[in-house]
Amino acid sequence: MMRSKLLSLVPCATGPFRTMSTTTKLTTVEVNDKTGIATLTMNRPPVNGLNLDLLRDLRQSIAEIEGNKSRGLILTSSNPTIFSAGLDIMEMYKPDKERVRAFWTALQDAWLALYGSSVPTAAAINGHSPAGGCLLATSCEYRVMLPKFTIGLNETKLGIVAPMWFMSSFLSVLPRREAERALNQGRMFTTDEALQIGLVDEAAGTKEEALEKCAQFIGTFAKVNPIARALTKQQFRAAELEQLESERAQDLEKFLFFINQPAVQKGLGIYLESLKKKAKN
Amino acid sequence: MMRSKLLSLVPCATGPFRTMSTTTKLTTVEVNDKTGIATLTMNRPPVNGLNLDLLRDLRQSIAEIEGNKSRGLILTSSNPTIFSAGLDIMEMYKPDKERVRAFWTALQDAWLALYGSSVPTAAAINGHSPAGGCLLATSCEYRVMLPKFTIGLNETKLGIVAPMWFMSSFLSVLPRREAERALNQGRMFTTDEALQIGLVDEAAGTKEEALEKCAQFIGTFAKVNPIARALTKQQFRAAELEQLESERAQDLEKFLFFINQPAVQKGLGIYLESLKKKAKN
Amino acid sequence: MMRSKLLSLVPCATGPFRTMSTTTKLTTVEVNDKTGIATLTMNRPPVNGLNLDLLRDLRQSIAEIEGNKSRGLILTSSNPTIFSAGLDIMEMYKPDKERVRAFWTALQDAWLALYGSSVPTAAAINGHSPAGGCLLATSCEYRVMLPKFTIGLNETKLGIVAPMWFMSSFLSVLPRREAERALNQGRMFTTDEALQIGLVDEAAGTKEEALEKCAQFIGTFAKVNPIARALTKQQFRAAELEQLESERAQDLEKFLFFINQPAVQKGLGIYLESLKKKAKN
Numbered sequence: 001m002m003r004s005k006l007l008s009l010v011p012c013a014t015g016p017f018r019t020m021s022t023t024t025k026l027t028t029v030e031v032n033d034k035t036g037i038a039t040l041t042m043n044r045p046p047v048n049g050l051n052l053d054l055l056r057d058l059r060q061s062i063a064e065i066e067g068n069k070s071r072g073l074i075l076t077s078s079n080p081t082i083f084s085a086g087l088d089i090m091e092m093y094k095p096d097k098e099r100v101r102a103f104w105t106a107l108q109d110a111w112l113a114l115y116g117s118s119v120p121t122a123a124a125i126n127g128h129s130p131a132g133g134c135l136l137a138t139s140c141e142y143r144v145m146l147p148k149f150t151i152g153l154n155e156t157k158l159g160i161v162a163p164m165w166f167m168s169s170f171l172s173v174l175p176r177r178e179a180e181r182a183l184n185q186g187r188m189f190t191t192d193e194a195l196q197i198g199l200v201d202e203a204a205g206t207k208e209e210a211l212e213k214c215a216q217f218i219g220t221f222a223k224v225n226p227i228a229r230a231l232t233k234q235q236f237r238a239a240e241l242e243q244l245e246s247e248r249a250q251d252l253e254k255f256l257f258f259i260n261q262p263a264v265q266k267g268l269g270i271y272l273e274s275l276k277k278k279a280k281n
Numbered sequence: 282m283m284r285s286k287l288l289s290l291v292p293c294a295t296g297p298f299r300t301m302s303t304t305t306k307l308t309t310v311e312v313n314d315k316t317g318i319a320t321l322t323m324n325r326p327p328v329n330g331l332n333l334d335l336l337r338d339l340r341q342s343i344a345e346i347e348g349n350k351s352r353g354l355i356l357t358s359s360n361p362t363i364f365s366a367g368l369d370i371m372e373m374y375k376p377d378k379e380r381v382r383a384f385w386t387a388l389q390d391a392w393l394a395l396y397g398s399s400v401p402t403a404a405a406i407n408g409h410s411p412a413g414g415c416l417l418a419t420s421c422e423y424r425v426m427l428p429k430f431t432i433g434l435n436e437t438k439l440g441i442v443a444p445m446w447f448m449s450s451f452l453s454v455l456p457r458r459e460a461e462r463a464l465n466q467g468r469m470f471t472t473d474e475a476l477q478i479g480l481v482d483e484a485a486g487t488k489e490e491a492l493e494k495c496a497q498f499i500g501t502f503a504k505v506n507p508i509a510r511a512l513t514k515q516q517f518r519a520a521e522l523e524q525l526e527s528e529r530a531q532d533l534e535k536f537l538f539f540i541n542q543p544a545v546q547k548g549l550g551i552y553l554e555s556l557k558k559k560a561k562n
Numbered sequence: 563m564m565r566s567k568l569l570s571l572v573p574c575a576t577g578p579f580r581t582m583s584t585t586t587k588l589t590t591v592e593v594n595d596k597t598g599i600a601t602l603t604m605n606r607p608p609v610n611g612l613n614l615d616l617l618r619d620l621r622q623s624i625a626e627i628e629g630n631k632s633r634g635l636i637l638t639s640s641n642p643t644i645f646s647a648g649l650d651i652m653e654m655y656k657p658d659k660e661r662v663r664a665f666w667t668a669l670q671d672a673w674l675a676l677y678g679s680s681v682p683t684a685a686a687i688n689g690h691s692p693a694g695g696c697l698l699a700t701s702c703e704y705r706v707m708l709p710k711f712t713i714g715l716n717e718t719k720l721g722i723v724a725p726m727w728f729m730s731s732f733l734s735v736l737p738r739r740e741a742e743r744a745l746n747q748g749r750m751f752t753t754d755e756a757l758q759i760g761l762v763d764e765a766a767g768t769k770e771e772a773l774e775k776c777a778q779f780i781g782t783f784a785k786v787n788p789i790a791r792a793l794t795k796q797q798f799r800a801a802e803l804e805q806l807e808s809e810r811a812q813d814l815e816k817f818l819f820f821i822n823q824p825a826v827q828k829g830l831g832i833y834l835e836s837l838k839k840k841a842k843n
Contacts, residue, residue: 120746141743141746155509155513156506156510156513157504157505157506158506158509159508163516167516167517171738174739177455180514180517181422183517184401184422184514185501185502185505186510198739221747223719224719224746224747224748225720227825228718228720228721228722228723229718229746231723232718232723232745233742235723235726236742237742263508267506436794437786437787437790442790442793442794442797444797445797448798456737457733457734458760462703464794465703465783465794465795465798466783466786467786
């Protein structure tokens, strides 16, 4: 992995950046022409639920940012109160056989692309960030969060099991002791709690301030060789990346086996009903 | 492991719990009919030395608690000043060939059962907890300790080497840097020191208060799906559990090789003599 | 590994120690006859650059200390402002094919000897300690640092990639989250910052005070069985030691491949020019 990446990496351009803005259906990429930093915005109303399409767009946008000589990637949401509500349950409830396989594969791909990204990554968490939303945030290298929101891997409260690579992202941020307890409890942390435990690095009053603080973090790499940085990061994260890469098929089968348990389907159905009732009120 | 466990797991009953009390020779299991939490009490005078019989009883009691739909397990001691003094040296000094094999195997079994337990576990540490006592406490998910006692893996002070899975339990609680130093020093921590470094989670003035705080920790899982919780915990701990499971035979041989070194036998003999003298004074 | 080491280990002598002082070309070993602690001083002007000869001397001195029944090893520098400036770039710039292989192999050997040393180790960091200097310091079990110096793995700033085993030493000291960020940023920490984050354990006003504090740390093992201690430490560090031992050849090839990239050679050339200009001013 290392070698092929090394050969394909291109050093940062030092000249002025072109302003680029690309819109796929569900994500937007905007590159700041002064800083050279790309902002990747998730835009799938109502809650940035991670379905097959959003996951594929995410991966494509990450690849685009890797290719366009950006100095860094900031992940954020167009929704003013939700960063991402996590995996779209509609992809898992009474799923189509082929589509659910494509869905999980797209999730694996998006994680491998983000967690292993060669450019510096930061999340401007401008809304609630449960489950898969927390996965995306903890796969970045830095997190800035707005007040009065919550973040966490709350899968056990939903009756599902976060796979090992969700845990890997979590463990790259939190001490093992704290990570295990939070995972088992399915605990959601407020912004203040997340800051105190280290689940996020900074708080910010507004989205603009959050984006600015993310840009400052990315700025700490200004005098760092981008190839050496990318290889160092990927080597540091190699064990987790290689574990999923080598166990992709088993990981997919494990997910399919679990999701097809009658008790799990029943639980998802009850949860969906509760969401519908909430929506009516 | 995951799949077979999944299929055999039974969700918590939501109705009232039967009050059950089982006494084997050296342990007691008592289930609180209001909370559904089982208290597992070690009761082998004078110091809860972990010999073959206590270890077998411990494992059997853990299995019973797993099977009786308890909401959680609290491990404690009937002794007012000693949680457990650790491995019974009489099992290792001039040992019978067959018995010492059974002893170590029972220790492996007890650890696999407790560290990998599907129910929430907490230790009410109501007395000193050196070596094997600390192993049991750190194999639980939460620790509450009474004041003026000590806890730690002090094997190096006794001239023996804590096996890798003792280290795994320790590392699931302490940061790596702190764990290594304490292990090499064979350091015993006072209650205050243990609290400060994170080796225990809370202090309590009395055993009743300790049991209550353990029950409160177990209560944090009230709204968590018990199957998802169990699978999450076991996945989080899988690497350590699988390591011992796959290396049981080598681990046993390593222990036997070590324990049969003349220098080690001599050291144990001297230590036993010093204990006898203490007992006389 | 464990067994052969066990059989070859010799317990600490309890009688008075002989005063020994051995000088190889680039290191000095001095054993305090009261404490039995060996001080290993790097002495390669002007900056203790780690070249083939210094690395071979380091390894030989560590072996000597292991063999002479010392109670511990304190690593320090004869230079009043530089602990070690890290790998000697002259060994990597336009290198001789055979010598550069011997150089990297000597670095592997020195790390395996120091990180896996059976005696307690401490670093009295009496000057700047970048890159390879930080590797040596973090391979010891304890660190005391003088004020107003800097320490860190700043390889990404030099355009190179610290190998996995550099990361292992770093991770044996820092939490994962902090280690990754610092590695990616190539961050140098001041003494105060290093103390706060845990990269060093204590600060000291003078070299004498630093040596004294290192000796006090080594003194914490006075009542610990030295064989049990050595086996415990080596077992705790076994995964990292075994990883390099089993991948030595690939690690060497990876280094040679990297160092021979035209872009890397060009970067080293520019860096050397800048050093020459600095030296003139």
